[in-house]
Amino acid sequence: MKWSTNSAWLEQGPESDVVLSCRARLARNIAGFPFVARASDNQRAEIFNLSRQVLRQLDLGQDLLWFDLREAAANELMLLLVERHLISRHHAEMDLPRAVAITPDERVSIMVNEEDHLRMQFLAPGLQFEHALLEINRIDDKVESRLDFAFSSRWGYLTACPTNVGTGIRFSTMLHLPGLKLAKDIDRVRRAAKDMHLAVRGYYGEGSDSAGDFYQISNQITLGASEADILDAFSAKILPQIIAYERKAREVLVSKRSTYLDDRIFRAVGVLQSARIIDVKEAMKLLSRIRLGVCLGRLPDFELATINQLFLRIQPAHLRMMSPTPLRDEELSIARAAFIRKTLG
Amino acid sequence: MKCDHCDKAAVVHEVTVKNGEKSEVHLCKEHAAAAGIAVPTDQPVNQLLTQLVLSGKTRSGAKAASPTCPSCGLTFARFRQSGTLGCPGCYDAFGRQLAGLIERAQCGATHHTGKTPRRAGGSIDRQRLIHRLVRELDEAVAAEQYERAAKLRDQLTCLERDDAPGPAESAG
Numbered sequence: 001m002k003w004s005t006n007s008a009w010l011e012q013g014p015e016s017d018v019v020l021s022c023r024a025r026l027a028r029n030i031a032g033f034p035f036v037a038r039a040s041d042n043q044r045a046e047i048f049n050l051s052r053q054v055l056r057q058l059d060l061g062q063d064l065l066w067f068d069l070r071e072a073a074a075n076e077l078m079l080l081l082v083e084r085h086l087i088s089r090h091h092a093e094m095d096l097p098r099a100v101a102i103t104p105d106e107r108v109s110i111m112v113n114e115e116d117h118l119r120m121q122f123l124a125p126g127l128q129f130e131h132a133l134l135e136i137n138r139i140d141d142k143v144e145s146r147l148d149f150a151f152s153s154r155w156g157y158l159t160a161c162p163t164n165v166g167t168g169i170r171f172s173t174m175l176h177l178p179g180l181k182l183a184k185d186i187d188r189v190r191r192a193a194k195d196m197h198l199a200v201r202g203y204y205g206e207g208s209d210s211a212g213d214f215y216q217i218s219n220q221i222t223l224g225a226s227e228a229d230i231l232d233a234f235s236a237k238i239l240p241q242i243i244a245y246e247r248k249a250r251e252v253l254v255s256k257r258s259t260y261l262d263d264r265i266f267r268a269v270g271v272l273q274s275a276r277i278i279d280v281k282e283a284m285k286l287l288s289r290i291r292l293g294v295c296l297g298r299l300p301d302f303e304l305a306t307i308n309q310l311f312l313r314i315q316p317a318h319l320r321m322m323s324p325t326p327l328r329d330e331e332l333s334i335a336r337a338a339f340i341r342k343t344l345g
Numbered sequence: 346m347k348c349d350h351c352d353k354a355a356v357v358h359e360v361t362v363k364n365g366e367k368s369e370v371h372l373c374k375e376h377a378a379a380a381g382i383a384v385p386t387d388q389p390v391n392q393l394l395t396q397l398v399l400s401g402k403t404r405s406g407a408k409a410a411s412p413t414c415p416s417c418g419l420t421f422a423r424f425r426q427s428g429t430l431g432c433p434g435c436y437d438a439f440g441r442q443l444a445g446l447i448e449r450a451q452c453g454a455t456h457h458t459g460k461t462p463r464r465a466g467g468s469i470d471r472q473r474l475i476h477r478l479v480r481e482l483d484e485a486v487a488a489e490q491y492e493r494a495a496k497l498r499d500q501l502t503c504l505e506r507d508d509a510p511g512p513a514e515s516a517g
Contacts, residue, residue, distance in 0.1 A: 037427070038417050038429075038430075141463070144462055145463070151461070158433040161429055162446060162447050162450065163450050166457045221451055221452050223455075223456075224456060225458060
């Protein structure tokens, strides 16, 4: 796989001033086997082999690249996959036969032997959940034509954790909310999300903070409604409200605090174009301001897609992958600053 | 909340109900480790959620002998610790205990109404039938029509055993 190519799901998409990306994920288990945590080594190996055989024959219109994570020369590739949101941190840290199948555009990734036998996801730029649902459903149909999934008429698709049972579907979206953060209105979003039974997490997923003013929002209810109804409750009701709040907060900044806003944006440009050493936290904080500036038309020389990619490519495993020589921890901040200077000109 | 043994913040909270009496233990990371309790640092949030929902169940569920799944040997007590089931058969083995847990975690939902595997053929109709029967059963109980409720329950049992009577029989 060419890692130098940009991730398709970080391109510009609908509503991308606020919505970075959206994802539909299905949890599935192959009938006749225990769930991963309870399976024997032989059973895990069998699930691994069976999945490889089926996924290799899958016709998705493009290649599906198979990465055996036990062989993945080791941690560096796995960390790269985690940073690209193609596998979970949990999957990277497990110690058993496991793999991930990924399309070259990185929109499709299928984790094998994570918490469930298969975790299949479709990632798309901006807000296009209907597309993501159709695509993941198409993939599910294809896999299902070759594998029997554990299913019960009452509980639906049976998953290792009962909180995923039923449809096994999880929709999530990565939102950029610098306006609400500045207006100190994030708690309103959290409350609204909680009332709607949605989870709010940070950029890196579970347990992470809101680096770069990014927030991941996902549904928690997976049972008792069809996939389309779950999506409707999520994307048709609460998301437009959050997007509208964020845009309103940005409008207020432009109309009432424009000097303050520009000061933040142009200082961020100044620091990122000049810094020689920068850690990931500071870089993400300043890139968030630049992203806001681009979306508000304050920085016409920068492309939104370039800034989106930068969030990803300044992460440690990406910097290590791009470097011709191995980087020690203390050298990462230097490499990061250099890469940002080069990208922002 | 502070640790029971020092001034550090407690990260492990254990509530035990024994013979109707509740006792609580709160430990910091170090004292939890000393007591042989693993501190979940990067546990998937859905497992934490399961445990949270389960902890509310302690009072009613703790005293019952822990059921065991005949397919994989997992005990319900073990599931309570990990938040993860052992195999698809656990859903049958722990059906009664799981029903309440799932209902709470899933905002009152008790049945799947989404996609059905194509290979399951015809199961969409059966599934919808089950859903309708459950609703009718609830209505019958609420209206104190116990005879009707008993018939509906029998039909449901048949359907859930995959021993489905024809739709005409079940509609009654």
